[in-house]
Amino acid sequence: MPGSHISDHQVRLYMLLRQKNALRAAAAKAGFSTATAYRIEGDLRLPSTNKKPRGRRRPDPLAGIFDEEIVPLLEHTPGIRAVALFEELMRRHPELGPGVRRTLERRARQWRAVHGPEQEIVFRQIHPPGQLGLSDFTDASGLGVRIAGARLKHLLYHFRLAYSGFAHAHVVLGGESFTALAEGLQNALWSLGGAPLKHRSDSLSAAYRNLKRDQREDATARYAALCAHYGMAPSRNNRGESHENGAVEGPHGHLKRALADALLLRGSSDFHALSEYRAFVDEVVGRRNAHHRARIDVERAVLKPLPRQRTEDFDTIRVRVTSSGGFILRKVFYSVPSRLVGHQLTVRLYDERLELFLGTTPLMQLPRGRVKDNGCNGHVVDYRHVIHSLRRKPMALRNLVYRDSLFPRQAYQRAFDALLEAKGERAACRDTVALLWLAHERTCEAELAEAIETCLDNGALPDPTALTARFAPAPRTVPEIRVELGSLADYDVLLTAPTSAAATARAGGGS
Numbered sequence: 001m002p003g004s005h006i007s008d009h010q011v012r013l014y015m016l017l018r019q020k021n022a023l024r025a026a027a028a029k030a031g032f033s034t035a036t037a038y039r040i041e042g043d044l045r046l047p048s049t050n051k052k053p054r055g056r057r058r059p060d061p062l063a064g065i066f067d068e069e070i071v072p073l074l075e076h077t078p079g080i081r082a083v084a085l086f087e088e089l090m091r092r093h094p095e096l097g098p099g100v101r102r103t104l105e106r107r108a109r110q111w112r113a114v115h116g117p118e119q120e121i122v123f124r125q126i127h128p129p130g131q132l133g134l135s136d137f138t139d140a141s142g143l144g145v146r147i148a149g150a151r152l153k154h155l156l157y158h159f160r161l162a163y164s165g166f167a168h169a170h171v172v173l174g175g176e177s178f179t180a181l182a183e184g185l186q187n188a189l190w191s192l193g194g195a196p197l198k199h200r201s202d203s204l205s206a207a208y209r210n211l212k213r214d215q216r217e218d219a220t221a222r223y224a225a226l227c228a229h230y231g232m233a234p235s236r237n238n239r240g241e242s243h244e245n246g247a248v249e250g251p252h253g254h255l256k257r258a259l260a261d262a263l264l265l266r267g268s269s270d271f272h273a274l275s276e277y278r279a280f281v282d283e284v285v286g287r288r289n290a291h292h293r294a295r296i297d298v299e300r301a302v303l304k305p306l307p308r309q310r311t312e313d314f315d316t317i318r319v320r321v322t323s324s325g326g327f328i329l330r331k332v333f334y335s336v337p338s339r340l341v342g343h344q345l346t347v348r349l350y351d352e353r354l355e356l357f358l359g360t361t362p363l364m365q366l367p368r369g370r371v372k373d374n375g376c377n378g379h380v381v382d383y384r385h386v387i388h389s390l391r392r393k394p395m396a397l398r399n400l401v402y403r404d405s406l407f408p409r410q411a412y413q414r415a416f417d418a419l420l421e422a423k424g425e426r427a428a429c430r431d432t433v434a435l436l437w438l439a440h441e442r443t444c445e446a447e448l449a450e451a452i453e454t455c456l457d458n459g460a461l462p463d464p465t466a467l468t469a470r471f472a473p474a475p476r477t478v479p480e481i482r483v484e485l486g487s488l489a490d491y492d493v494l495l496t497a498p499t500s501a502a503a504t505a506r507a508g509g510g511s
Contacts, residue, residue, distance in 0.1 A: 006032055008046045015044070061100045065093065066107055074108060078117050082108050127162035129295075130302035133196040133232070134248040135159050135185055137176045143259055145277055146270045152277070157184030158255060160248040164295035166192060169255060169285050171278050173352050174370065178219050180351045182226055182313035190310070194303025195230040202236065229311040231304050259284055274352075315349040325386050329354075332369035332378040333402060335385040379405035387433075387440050394433040398425050411449035412436065415462050422461055434464035442471045 014030035014037065021029065027037035043050075062070070069092065070085060082105040089096065089104060140156045157170040157180055168188035172180045181201060189195050201223070227234035262284045263269050271277040289296060319327040321343050326335040329347060334354065336345075345363070348355040356363040369380035379402035383390075386406070390396060397403060397416075407413045415435060419428035435452065439445040448471060455462045 004032075006036060006040075006047050008048050011040060011046055014040060061096060061103060062107065065089070066104075070104070070108065071111065074111055074116070129163040129299040130194075130196055130304075132162040132198045132200065133159060133188075134162060135181060135199065135201040136248045136252070137172065137180070137202075138252040138256065140171075140256060140259070143256065143263065144269050145263070147274055147277060148272060149270070152274075155180075156255070156281075157181065158248055158252060159185060159188035160251060161192075161196060161296075161299055164299040165251075165292045166289055166296045166299065167251065167255065167285055168192070169281050171274070171281060173274075173368070177351070178222055179313060179315055179349065181223070182311075183351055185226070186310050186313055189230060189306060192300065192303070193306070194300055195232055195306060196303060197231075197233060198235060199227050199230075199232040200235045226311060229307060255285070255288075258288060313350070314355075317347045317349055318344055319347055320344045325389070326381075328377070331371050332380060334366055334369065335381040335402075336364075336366075337385050338389060381405045383408055383436050384440050387436055390433055391437050394429045395426065397429040397433060406436075408439070408445055409449040411452040411456075412439075414456055415452050418456055418461055431462070431464050435462060435467070438464065438468055438471060444471050447471070 010030050010032060014026050014032075017026040017029050023037050023041070024034050027034050030037075070089070073080060073085060073088070085108060086101050086104055089100070090098075136158050137155045138158055141151075141153045145152045145154070155172040155174075155176070157172050159168040159170075160166065168184070168191055170180075170184035170187055172184065174180060185199070224234050259281065262280070266280075271280070317329060319329055321327050321336055321340045323341055324333075325338050325341060326333055327345070328334075329349070336356070340358070340363075343358060346357040346359070348357070350368065352368050354366040354368055356366065366380055369378040371378050381402045383406050397406075400406065404413070407416070412432065412435060416428060416432040419431050423431070435448065439448045442448075448467065451467060451470070452462045
């Protein structure tokens, strides 16, 4: 048809048909005229090779500017961004307008492709099964998870096998540390059922940043000992070279997107307890591992067997309980029963808890505290540890360093504030300490908090005397037990009865 362009496909079809058909028939089947067929016979090149390069349809807006001004900037500052070049161009030539941005970006990109510096190349590696496992941490606070109404600021320890893609994630409440690495790595290996030949982690610069040289060497030695316990060769990638850990760095985004999608499907990011959130993470990661079941089974068959037991995944620290009724560890004050004042305790420091020992005798577990966002010391205080002394010195509550951490529930804090405003310091401290003592003595912390909330919501102040009478045991419910002691002579029967029975048995046997 006149005016229609002949495509490369039509020419190829004509050449194929021309092998068995006459020129006129081949042209008709290919969809063009006989005259076009004669022209093709004279020049067998494809139409696309005959097209003239497209010329410029409008004046070059960067003529006299790009080579003279932009190229020198690209040569002297190779890392400069195109947007910075555009801003500088607008400062020098405001008459150009914003429409030249795409032209500038395209021209700069083409210049860099021809004249720019050499770029770093990533060499893809072959990972045989059972050879390499990788560990890394990633910030997961952006997921917006809330535990009991409070936003959870946390990291995810992420372990991955390079061959099969097996993954394990562990919620970390603190920062990057050897303790978090050891706990997460061992959880991953025991859930996997074996260990790879090599293990690689990042440089843990965040964990080592504030450590002294000898402490860094100790952490490095502990990392080597941890890997040796499982028969793995340890390694760390170079600082700032994240591509060396790319088999786990890249999947960070996939893991967090999968968790974000699962939270959306769940309909809520609120969890009652940390254990519930951890079970949720395990379920999501488990579903992702199910997609790689075949490759995981292949790799699991060649993994090294696990040792008989886990190795240490905690820091051991010795502390002394001061006259304040506690000890300070990593800028956090922890309260303990006052009977331990003056004693030296052994603390096993985990990522989320402390285990206390007096010598080799286990005492208790405490939740691990964190330094506040403003850098001030944190406090982990149980009012039961100090209430006996505080009852004798109630005014100490007024300016107590850890007063805000002392109240076990928000209701007690509200009661203190209301009493302080209505009755003054002395009465507020006395009544608040009386309420805490009642909660401890009658073991009614939750019920008493509800009663206090009801009083405050009704515009009244909590009365310790009335609440003590309310939560005291009713006399009618306490049974009266009378114990009548028997005569001591009655016990003689118990002493003589076996002898008489034995004598009777011997007499019967003799007859």
